[in-house]
Amino acid sequence: MNTSLPLAVTMGDPSGIGPEIVAKTILHRTDVRRSVVIGDTAVMERAIASIGGGLHLNEIHDIADAKPDGALNILAASRTETPPALGKVSAASGRMAYDAIVAAIDLARTGKVAGIVTAPIHKEALAAAGLSYPGHTEILAEKGGAGRVAMMLANDDIRTVLVTIHCSLADAIRRADLPAQMSAIRLAHQGGCALGIARPRIAVAGLNPHAGEGGLFGDEEIRIIAPAIAAARAEGIDASGPWPGDTVFMQARNGRFDVVVAQYHDQGLIPVKYLGLERGVNITLGLPFVRTSPDHGTAFDIAGRGIADPGSLETAIDYARRLAKAPRDQEK
Template identity: 45%
Template sequence: MNKPLIGITIGDPAGVGPEVTLKALKNREILDSCVPVVIGDINVVKKAASIVAFESDINVVDNTDDCIDHKVNLISLNNMKDSYQFGMIQPECGRAAFEYIKKGIELALAGKLSAVVTGPINKEALNLAGYHYSGHTEIFADLTGTKDYAMMLTGGPLKVIHVSTHVSLREACDRVKKERVYKVIKLAKKAMNDLGLKSPRIAVAGLNPHAGENGLFGDEEIKEIIPAIEKAKEEGINVNGPLPPDTIFLHCKDGKYDIAVVMYHDQGHIPLKLLDFMGGVNVTVGLPIIRTSVDHGTAFGKAGKGTADETSMIKAIEMAVQFATNR
């Protein structure tokens, strides 16, 4: 098969991940563009199939060599019983979700998958199961031995990549350092290159109001951000900034820049989710493998009802295919 094999981990069984996975795979265009390989548990997938009226046959395989084109293929880890409850934090669900991720990473590192798309996990369930990570990004970085990585979000007209993510706002300010900002600028360029843009236009946000106003409202721009930008420019990278955080996203939305480097979690997440809440995609940049994800949580309140929106999962699969094809 010439199509990319896209692994899809179903996430926490108690959440909406299994449902949005199957709902996305009802989409004929997805099956035309790739060979999906769901990584989960047959009991969980069958339960989700009955909820979302997924009537196609599921091809259960032991390895990716047995996958069939235009079928939903499933690698079942057989690690869940039927006794779990929807919409509840359960250690066994956190354990299962981690095992799906680990399997996906192993297959991708071995060249058996072109990319891994991840369904949502619950961080509390994950930690109760003994896996002390703050999220998917950190799991992928750890299990692939990746030191320099960043979270990129895409949605609607925006692409943003973060200097820091899941830390307190106070710590996020402390993490704005020249070397880290420079590395994220480089990762932004790599991500856009992998999406087919040879010379992306990169904008860098300031940390402070008005990007510091020449030191009047803070000196992080002068001491850390500008030197990082100048270093990147010396390497021929098309980068501009620091731009005031209250206007940078308007310029990106209007097409002046291809991606924005943002300084912390909410600086990038808020504008992107405002413009495209249901269609956002999370990408971990810098890994030796391709990883995309839905940009929403387990939505425990909707789990088991079949009403969860699959748009983000469809977009995540489409972006994984785009990355895999360009690479």
């Protein structure tokens, strides 16, 4: 990857804090001012006003025209005279957020940007716009030309990769089959390598309490998870487990493991988010390009007030730069 290229940063849902934290980050982080915001000019003008100004917009039509001179470089994916209302779900916001994501994916797939950093979107707004995607990950997988993808949530203490993502717990149990286990373990290994860990130690969490307690509390560990671990080890991956989900993250935080493979959404995300939303970042593994995002939502309750913390977005940008330097064949 050409790391001299700028990053594409999507504005997120126009009714949430995404545009505000994007503007704050570019205002205060002069080192990222060549980044190109993908979104709507009127929405970003409102965001800049909400933080007290300090930036002017540089609307561009080609990535090569991005300038690091105190401007917010914006490439329009949509145009509106009056931005959607703040703090409210709307079809207009869902469509505008989606259009920005698709435009950023096109830039990444054609090699015009070093990677994508996405500000938060709202799932109900996507649905209101008639877009049947549970979240960013599914849009990225479909439009990005990927097969299996996985979410890695990371902070300074722990990293976790999910076997299943946005679905009910009942569906997660059904979907956590052998192919899903193998994909998650492999992507966890590849993600760890991309972060500079020569031989990542992958801990695989069990699905059931106490990792099934030898079959007393469920046999998924015996039938599915343990065979997947054995197969991964045969491929040269340093995988172990299944470990009880209630203690494996503590062991990872204490340095025993580099990445934890969690079986379902909340099992993996609660430990990361408990340590602080401002420190967490979401990395999509399995794509042919880099993508990261903050580890929080749209925060409609504070949108437009100028008080949103851009810390997680800044962390996501830093991770994107780091991942852009990694050989891409590690993530295929």
